Amino acid sequence: RGPSPFLTSVECYCNGKLITLVQGDGLIIxxxxxxxxxxxxxxxxMVHPGVPCILFTPLNPHSLSFRPIILPSNSVLKLQLTxxxxxxxWVSFDGRQRQPLN
Incomplete structure (x- = not known):
């Protein structure tokens, strides 16, 4: 979420299709x-290292119905602000290189 006090509002696409709207403190991929x-x-x-996948986990989601998702490793994800x-x-990689999400 970065320095903002507001909820993050991000559209999440998988292979070109909208899968969810994240409203909360953020998202872990x-x-x-x-x-x-x-x-x-x-x-x-917790997933065994030999399983080819992407973990998609909301941080303090505003909706009680949003739960973690496990996606195939060949998925193409796109995230954009609503x-x-x-x-x-903001986006960061391993807690480093924080930069704005456009």
Whole structure:
């Protein structure tokens, strides 16, 4: 979410199709190797490193119906701010190189 006090509002697409609208503190996208730390602490699944997948876990979602998702590793994900987003969103990789999400 970055320095903003507002909820993040991000549209999430998988292979060109809208899969969800994330409204909450943020989103974790992880590999199975990264599934045992921050992702698991946020309620995501622990996945064996040999399973080819992408873990998609919301951080404090505004909706009770949004749960972690496990996607095939060949999925192409696209994230973009919604038209009604009240503040910019930020992206970081392994907690480093924070930059605005356009």
């Amino acid at each position: 992880a590999t199975p190797t990264g599934s045992t730390a921050y992702n698991q602490a946020a309620g995501g699944a 038209a009604v987003a009240r503040a910019p969103a």
